[in-house]
Amino acid sequence: MTVTPTTMTATPTIDVETRGLTKIFAARHGTARITALENVSLAIRRGEFVSIVGASGCGKTTFLRILAGLETEYEGSITLDGLRIDGPGPDKGVVFQDHRLLPWLTVGENIGFGLLDLPKTEQRERIRKYLRLVGLQGFERAWPAQLSGGMAQRAAIARALVSKPRILLLDEPLGALDALTRVYMQRELEKIWTREKITMVMVTHDVEEALYLSDTVVLMSARPGRIKKITPVHLARPRDRENPVFQNLKKELLVEFGLRAKSLFSYEI
Numbered sequence: 001m002t003v004t005p006t007t008m009t010a011t012p013t014i015d016v017e018t019r020g021l022t023k024i025f026a027a028r029h030g031t032a033r034i035t036a037l038e039n040v041s042l043a044i045r046r047g048e049f050v051s052i053v054g055a056s057g058c059g060k061t062t063f064l065r066i067l068a069g070l071e072t073e074y075e076g077s078i079t080l081d082g083l084r085i086d087g088p089g090p091d092k093g094v095v096f097q098d099h100r101l102l103p104w105l106t107v108g109e110n111i112g113f114g115l116l117d118l119p120k121t122e123q124r125e126r127i128r129k130y131l132r133l134v135g136l137q138g139f140e141r142a143w144p145a146q147l148s149g150g151m152a153q154r155a156a157i158a159r160a161l162v163s164k165p166r167i168l169l170l171d172e173p174l175g176a177l178d179a180l181t182r183v184y185m186q187r188e189l190e191k192i193w194t195r196e197k198i199t200m201v202m203v204t205h206d207v208e209e210a211l212y213l214s215d216t217v218v219l220m221s222a223r224p225g226r227i228k229k230i231t232p233v234h235l236a237r238p239r240d241r242e243n244p245v246f247q248n249l250k251k252e253l254l255v256e257f258g259l260r261a262k263s264l265f266s267y268e269i
């Protein structure tokens with residue numbers, strides 16, 4: 001078991017709830033202690049797509065690692081479906097910026113790595129289902145080195161989804177891709193989210209990507225990492241990046257970052 005009950009009164013539509021989440025990294029080898037997160041309180045609805053944006057070092061990865069159960073020392077509380085998160089597990093899928101596929105296993109074996117307890121036929125069915133979902137049908141026997149960057153990230157998403165997690169956590173999943181592939185993959189990610197109806201929390205540096213994909217954009221400020229602004233995005237999907245409302249939201253968020261509007265079209269923090 002990776003979770004233990006703390007409350008029976010959680011609102012059913014809330015999937016993840018953090019209250020007063022504070023993470024302090026202790027001083028070590030002469031470095032000062034760092035308050036990576038301070039008093040972060042956030043409620044994420046079931047099936048919601050939430051993006052976390054903010055400058056480098058503001059605690060985005062730390063927040064995701066706590067959600068993933070990879071970081072278990074913190075103050076405050078964090079629950080998934082009303083149960084305290086206290087370790088990693090199949091209920092939480094994680095995708096990192098680099099795909100982290102094992103090079104000595106085929107794409108299919110990489111995706112099926114967490115399914116070894118299941119009967120062989122079920123393993124195969126699930127692997128095929130998720131390869132199809134991410135558009136990689138036919139690549140089961142390929143090696144990771146034979147995939148492009150975008151394909152490798154799709155395989156990583158399939159691997160994270162194959163254990164049918166309740167929540168998918170993505171840390172800059174498209175950060176290493178070229179601009180065109182990135183835009184294409186944003187659309188693919190949206191399709192996967194729509195089909196799987198899963199709660200997704202994605203860290204990104206890219207405000208436009210966050211606005212394109214998210215129901216809610218959470219902007220964080222650095223040192224200490226705090227929530228600075230929560231922006232609900234009520235635009236129909238798939239979103240039109242040229243829509244004036246979209247453009248205005250983008251401008252507002254960039255201004256919060258301290259960027260000037262004239263840098264709108266060539267921006268990456």
Ligand SMILES: Nc1ncnc2c1ncn2[C@@H]1O[C@H](COP(=O)(O)OP(=O)(O)OP(=O)(O)O)[C@@H](O)[C@H]1O
Nearest residue numbers: 025034035036054055056057058059060061062063
């Ligand atoms: N294991 C660790 N030990 C000590 N300090 C850490 C550790 N991990 C992160 N930190 C510090 O916590 C702060 C937040 O780091 P984090 O990696 O969460 O930032 P981030 O927002 O993901 O940054 P980036 O956008 O560059 O990935 C930073 O100041 C970092 O130096």
Ligand SMILES: [Mg+2]
Nearest residue numbers: 060061062171
């Ligand atoms: Mg990070």
